[in-house]
Amino acid sequence: MTHESYGAYESHGAYESRGAYESQGAYESHGPGRRAAVRRPASIKDVAAAAGVSATTVSHVLSGNRPVNEQTAARVRSVVNRLGYVPASLARSLQAGSTSVIGLLIPDISNTFFAELAKGAEDAAHDLGYGLILCNTEFDADREDRYLGMIRSRFIDGMVYASGSPPSRRRLEALMGKFPIALADEEVEGLERALIATADHEAGGRLVGEHLRALGHRRALMLTGPRALRSSVARANGFVRAFQGEVVECVGDFKEASGYRLVAERLKEGGSKEGGLDCTAVFAANDLMAFGALTALREAGLSVPQDVSVVGFDDIRAASLAHPPLTTVHQPAYDVGRTATAQLLQYVTRGEVPPASRHTLPVELKVRGSTAPPAR
């Protein structure tokens, strides 16, 4: 399916002539409220026959790939219009050897971080005439497999991979040597030699560490993401190194519930003291977990930032709207998606598998209302 196939023929009047559609619909109407059976859409042969030319000529009238007598062309266009003919993109793609569609695989589309990333990817794809399929995995390995199957079966020309389910690493490894794949936002352990666009996670962690240290905190609870994710490790490393204080690490899974659970459990176990957190600050490896932490703290009667400071990561939309507004690390989600996609397409369009290349995009600390100096 080429770019043109999306709408190039509309200008020939498919939409301009309403009557044509109504009289030649691909479906037969069986009256109001009744189901209608599908009829075979017009093919290039139908057009050729009706116009008294060969299919070859029809093809060239539509593509402009070679000169056609203007009278003939006009006749063909008229028939195209009348029959409501639209070239079958499947047949085109089969012949062309590519679909002009790539995929974007993400774990959770309702996370505005990934939504922004998706916008960047979509813009980059559209700029080059490519379609973009959003593949939402919900962190589910089966779904991920299924979507990866689309590239193995060549339904799509390439894939921007922005997920993070660790078990998929081996599959990715096999795929990356055979198909155009770019990693966005997330490096995958053992796959350093790939096309990668990512935020500077380590710097983000460092900024948070410096911020909390400067406020006077000396003991913090860190809610990390899965160990298998490079970004998790990088955020934690940057934080620990810059904070230079005591850090209690708990492993979460980037979901709000896990942030809630980890903090609630720690509050119940009582740290070392009177049922408190035993930490003056919480750094969650993403905003969602930070929100979970916020909820757990509120339920325990602790107020933020008076009793405990909380910091997130990502700067999703809800972060600035939260109560209190969440101090967090802003990731250039849109740029990550755009960069990764642009990089990928550079190779897809040339029928090449991408070489290793890393783009690290800068992050920014957004200091808001959820952080303050420790109580005492």
Place this chain on the structure above:
Amino acid sequence: MTHESYGAYESHGAYESRGAYESQGAYESHGPGRRAAVRRPASIKDVAAAAGVSATTVSHVLSGNRPVNEQTAARVRSVVNRLGYVPASLARSLQAGSTSVIGLLIPDISNTFFAELAKGAEDAAHDLGYGLILCNTEFDADREDRYLGMIRSRFIDGMVYASGSPPSRRRLEALMGKFPIALADEEVEGLERALIATADHEAGGRLVGEHLRALGHRRALMLTGPRALRSSVARANGFVRAFQGEVVECVGDFKEASGYRLVAERLKEGGSKEGGLDCTAVFAANDLMAFGALTALREAGLSVPQDVSVVGFDDIRAASLAHPPLTTVHQPAYDVGRTATAQLLQYVTRGEVPPASRHTLPVELKVRGSTAPPAR
């Protein structure tokens, strides 16, 4: 592309045998960091030749559509495995006449309402073995056209349409008679005779009206969505009827900026009094516009809900996290997406164009901190 094509052959060992991949990759490696050229992937003929059977037999070994001698089958599978053969979904779909993929067209994926709707649609699609392509239009008519082209060119088997750009109505009209299309969340004026799953917008407006009236408000500013959208009109109608007070209506476009602008302008113009709003409550037709209103009010030094009450619509995630938490109408976004998709697929799988059918799903008023009795 059938459901099975996504991964049915993986169990034959494509992934289980790493060595096979490495020695038979579809790309030729040119050493670390160098670009690699694409090589033609193995086709069914390659497998047939290598296994010493016909392509027909290979096809049947893989599909199970007819019995094959177990020894032969084993030999074929071994070759499939060795060559890393995966059937080309394009060729399959061309032959089958359908792709087993449908589209979901939405205006803004970063709006969590649509993200939730998308999840419902995706779940429903996957349940029936269908893939789902997320088409994000950004309210852009060109993008919408482009995505609608996918159904006209039969790249997808059907479309769940959850957008709302009014100018597209005529295009939709022509399409709906020819291709399987379902409307989600949004009725389209003049297209009542279609497959529709929507929230009860009118009831939502009514709940808000009753709530504000019960609190004692008598004069409200209503920020509606575009007039051309049925949901906008329904929300406004329900509200006006139940509120039974004075209502000033301003037309927005469902974006945050428009909520901000409308309220800011009204504040500047001064209503009828001392630069105030001249209303004790604001009802925005969606949460995004409510957030814009919140910002404008805050900048004007007005506090919510002490000076002005604010109500939204949708109950997106940020609503409960906002400051103050936003009173809003909860829409069953997930169910709307799931219902519309399930309905659509019921007809897609049978190769029929859907009849008229309307599902109206219940909404719920979430009373939170942004509403209170009027000051005086």
Place this chain on the structure above:
DNA sequence: TTGTATGCGTTATCAT
């Protein structure tokens, strides 16, 4: 149990 021939809808190649 297996193979041959044909068709799906298009575009490219080679003629005319």
Place this chain on the structure above:
DNA sequence: ATGATAACGCATACAA
């Protein structure tokens, strides 16, 4: 300027 034919990769009707 136009057409006939092959090829893309697969599945199926028909034969054997």
